[in-house]
Amino acid sequence: MNKAELVAAMAEKTGMKKNDAEKALKAFVDVVTDELVKGEKIQLVGFGTFEVSERPEREGRNPRTGETMKIAASKAPKFKAGKALKDMINA
Template sequence: MNKNELVAKMAEKAGLKKTEAEKALKAFTETVAEELKNGEKIQLVGFGTFEVAERPAREGRNPRTGETMKIAASKSPKFKAGKALKDSLN
């Protein structure tokens, strides 16, 4: 499912126009991104949790040359599905 299909499905289920559903989806994704950037965690009970995973700096190897190199610390978004979402799939 791509973004357009998701917007159409949201509009149908919520009884909204597609433009309204698209605005709602955009507001949701922007809000999640802003809060994660600020180090916050977003919990949607029954659906899941969005949070930031911090990866420490480490040493790695270049697979082509075998030379050791430093890999910088980084942050990445992480989603953990909630129990209700997991149960709905089984």
């Protein structure tokens, strides 16, 4: 499902206009992004948790030359599904 299909499905399910559903989706994405940038965690009970995972600096290897190199520390967004979502998928 792409963004347009998601917006259409949200509009149909809620009875909103597609334009309003798109605004709601954009607002959700913006809020989640802003909170993750601040290092906060967003927990939607029954659905899941969005959080930032910190990856430490590590040593890697260049596959072409075999030479070792340092891979810088970084942060990555992470989603962990909640129990209710897992149960619905596995039912």
